[in-house]
Amino acid sequence: MTRNKLFMTVQAVLCAVIAALLAAGALSLYLDGATKQAEGDLFYYMFTRERAGAKLLPVLPLLFCAVGLTIAGVILGIRDENADKPVKDEKLLRNLGSVRERAVHQQTDQKTLTLRTAVLVIALVLIVIGIINGGLEDVLAKGAAICTECVGLG
Amino acid sequence: MDKKITRPHTRRLVQLYAALLYNANLKGFIDGHIYSGNLKAVCVPGFNCYSCPGAIASCPLGSLQNALNAAGHTAPWYVMGILALFGVILGRTICGWICPLGLIQELLHRIPTRKIRKSRITRMLSWLKYVFLVVFVVAIPLIWGVGKGVILPGFCKYICPAGTFEGAVGLLQNPANATSFYQLGALFTNKWVIMIVIGLACIFCYRSFCRFICPLGAIYGFFNRFALTGVKVNPDCCNGCGLCVMKCEMDVKHVGDHECISCGKCVSACAQGAISLKCGKITLLGPETGKNADPEPEIRKRKKAGRVAWGIAIAVLLFAVAWFNFIEPAIDRSNVPAAAVTEQPAQAGTPAGTETETVVPETEAGTQEAASGPEEKSEPAAASADLTVGTEIGNLLPDFSTELLSGETFRLSDCRGRVVIINFWGTTCAPCVAELPYYEQLKVQYPDVEILAIHNRAGAKKAQAFLEDKGWDHLDFALDSKEKGLLPLLNAADAMPQTIILDRQGVVVYNAQAPLTYEKLEVLYKQALEH
Numbered sequence: 001m002t003r004n005k006l007f008m009t010v011q012a013v014l015c016a017v018i019a020a021l022l023a024a025g026a027l028s029l030y031l032d033g034a035t036k037q038a039e040g041d042l043f044y045y046m047f048t049r050e051r052a053g054a055k056l057l058p059v060l061p062l063l064f065c066a067v068g069l070t071i072a073g074v075i076l077g078i079r080d081e082n083a084d085k086p087v088k089d090e091k092l093l094r095n096l097g098s099v100r101e102r103a104v105h106q107q108t109d110q111k112t113l114t115l116r117t118a119v120l121v122i123a124l125v126l127i128v129i130g131i132i133n134g135g136l137e138d139v140l141a142k143g144a145a146i147c148t149e150c151v152g153l154g
Numbered sequence: 155m156d157k158k159i160t161r162p163h164t165r166r167l168v169q170l171y172a173a174l175l176y177n178a179n180l181k182g183f184i185d186g187h188i189y190s191g192n193l194k195a196v197c198v199p200g201f202n203c204y205s206c207p208g209a210i211a212s213c214p215l216g217s218l219q220n221a222l223n224a225a226g227h228t229a230p231w232y233v234m235g236i237l238a239l240f241g242v243i244l245g246r247t248i249c250g251w252i253c254p255l256g257l258i259q260e261l262l263h264r265i266p267t268r269k270i271r272k273s274r275i276t277r278m279l280s281w282l283k284y285v286f287l288v289v290f291v292v293a294i295p296l297i298w299g300v301g302k303g304v305i306l307p308g309f310c311k312y313i314c315p316a317g318t319f320e321g322a323v324g325l326l327q328n329p330a331n332a333t334s335f336y337q338l339g340a341l342f343t344n345k346w347v348i349m350i351v352i353g354l355a356c357i358f359c360y361r362s363f364c365r366f367i368c369p370l371g372a373i374y375g376f377f378n379r380f381a382l383t384g385v386k387v388n389p390d391c392c393n394g395c396g397l398c399v400m401k402c403e404m405d406v407k408h409v410g411d412h413e414c415i416s417c418g419k420c421v422s423a424c425a426q427g428a429i430s431l432k433c434g435k436i437t438l439l440g441p442e443t444g445k446n447a448d449p450e451p452e453i454r455k456r457k458k459a460g461r462v463a464w465g466i467a468i469a470v471l472l473f474a475v476a477w478f479n480f481i482e483p484a485i486d487r488s489n490v491p492a493a494a495v496t497e498q499p500a501q502a503g504t505p506a507g508t509e510t511e512t513v514v515p516e517t518e519a520g521t522q523e524a525a526s527g528p529e530e531k532s533e534p535a536a537a538s539a540d541l542t543v544g545t546e547i548g549n550l551l552p553d554f555s556t557e558l559l560s561g562e563t564f565r566l567s568d569c570r571g572r573v574v575i576i577n578f579w580g581t582t583c584a585p586c587v588a589e590l591p592y593y594e595q596l597k598v599q600y601p602d603v604e605i606l607a608i609h610n611r612a613g614a615k616k617a618q619a620f621l622e623d624k625g626w627d628h629l630d631f632a633l634d635s636k637e638k639g640l641l642p643l644l645n646a647a648d649a650m651p652q653t654i655i656l657d658r659q660g661v662v663v664y665n666a667q668a669p670l671t672y673e674k675l676e677v678l679y680k681q682a683l684e685h
Binding site: 005007008009011012015016019022023026027029030033034042043045046047048049052066069070073074078079080082083086087088089112115116119120122123124125126127128129130131133134135136137138139140141142143144145146147148149150151152153154 | 188190191192194195196197203204205209211212213216217220221224228229230231232233234235236238239241242243264265266267268269271272273274305307310311314317318321322325326329332334335336337338339340341342343344345346347350351353354357358377379380381382397400401403580581582583584585610611612615616648649650651667668669671673674677
């Protein structure tokens with residue numbers, strides 16, 4: 001195994017472990033909380049700053065390690081060399097023959113210009129109608145206050 | 155061919171610039187409050203959660219779901235018009251250049267690991283985003299909103315990693331929002347795990363979210379073929395070699411199709427100089443005249459134009475940062491309206507419940523410093539005379555009066571001797587609307603409790619119409635406004651729902667941003683009664 005491959009494997013494992021720990025930490029807090037609530041403790045909070053902090057703490061050294069490795073990898077120029085090579089999957093690229101035709105079509109088609117103008121006009125008309133019918137206020141009402149459910153808080 | 159312009163760091167700088175501009179309300183990260191000024195009526199083109207403390211404008215996808223949710227009474231023309239406008243002008247160039255979530259995905263992909271390259275499988279998976287668009291963005295909000303009258307932005311609630319990362323984590327990281335932790339449960343766990351999985355996928359697979367999930371990208375993809383800005387091929391120079399498609403990391407079939415994010419990788423890959431990024435007839439990136447080098451004056455002209463554009467852009471960013479952080483106070487939390495206060499003003503600037511445990515379970519109720527003896531309960535005014543006025547547990551809530559929707563006037567001091575529950579809600583907040591029937595039920599069960607439901611100032615005009623057919627006749631409803639200033643007076647957070655419960659002396663015994671069930675509400679009421 002070359003140095004690059006070893007580095008990338010370590011980094012990949014590290015990322016996977018960090019992700020697994022972060023997901024498992026949240027799941028364990030939830031399961032503990034759900035058990036307590038099922039036992040009748042109405043005011044048991046699944047997540048608190050302290051509990052979340054306690055779960056995050058063991059992940060932090062790994063996280064710093066991953067960040068350090070990433071910086072080192074970027075400095076050393078370590079990267080998957082295959083990523084820069086052209087993809088040569090014949091089935092994937094079977095439409096390539098028509099690229100030029102499509103380009104010609106795209107450039108010369110007067111319909112494109114007409115369509116663009118029509119959509120632009122429709123968009124402006126919709127915005128004006130929306131402002132009149134109160135749509136703008138609806139966006140403001142939603143955006144100006146946090147809906148806790150929408151961001152996943154609860 | 156102007157090699158300097160095609161260097162990838164130009165795009166990275168633009169991405170960083172867009173992320174900063176979208177989130178110019180930097181003080182939000184410090185004080186834990188979101189920006190709630192009028193600019194939130196406008197959507198940004200990229201994916202940026204409007205509940206992010208830094209966000210200065212709204213998320214187009216969240217707004218679309220909200221508009222479809224409300225389609226029963228207000229047609230969603232405004233948001234559709236905004237999306238069409240962005241789409242026809244920029245198309246998926248937005249994804250490649252000015253989407254903060256795109257930037258995060260690309261940075262994650264920079265982590266040096268083995269990468270999963272595009273294939274027939276990833277191309278098939280790229281159709282998944284249309285399923286997400288139809289099911290979570292269109293069908294769920296429409297069916298639940300119009301059909302059942304329930305606010306349910308499906309994508310925001312169940313999937314959106316931007317909402318979890320920018321909104322939820324962005325708020326939770328601030329000690330000012332400590333009480334927001336109390337409402338975390340199954341929903342947060344689900345979204346947290348989804349965010350982690352998507353983040354991990356982005357490390358190994360280029361822009362996984364963008365390619366397989368993002369409904370906003372799917373929408374902009376519809377406009378890509380005729381968008382004003384995008385990657386264009388010069389047919390006179392193209393020899394159909396297909397190197398552009400082979401080098402592209404997105405699942406494109408040809409340059410400029412619905413998957414193309416105009417990142418410009420094909421521009422530098424094309425040996426014929428046939429591809430360039432254009433806005434109308436203006437060439438933004440790449441050659442104008444094929445593989446033969448552009449004339450020197452043309453290159454100089456473009457460089458000069460680039461410098462001017464960057465100068466203007468930086469000036470706009472500096473202005474935005476200055477405006478949102480130092481000039482425009484969307485909600486001035488230190489501005490307590492004198493007319494409304496009949497006692498000392500509240501302690502301004504401290505978010506509710508930040509320094510003390512906010513919930514008073516049975517076992518802790520007796521330990522509160524503000525606990526009163528039996529003889530004191532008969533003389534509440536005397537008992538409260540020495541208490542600090544404020545909004546935290548154990549504080550005496552500042553007295554205020556407000557006009558109710560019924561036309562009567564609510565005055566807090568008139569309620570002494572009774573338990574008072576003040577609830578902050580909004581018509582656009584699903585948990586708020588879901589818990590109001592519990593308050594109604596409590597009032598029916600315990601007529602002595604005084605319940606005031608204050609609607610957030612934004613969208614207050616529509617609240618009255620919303621309440622007409624709900625039948626919540628036992629509750630007192632009030633609408634907040636900038637003039638009334640109830641939210642800053644009572645130090646309500648930006649997050650809804652929030653509930654403040656006062657004992658019979660007007661002392662705060664509960665103050666938290668979390669939805670309540672009827673069982674919890676009843677327990678809290680009884681504890682406040684015995685306090």
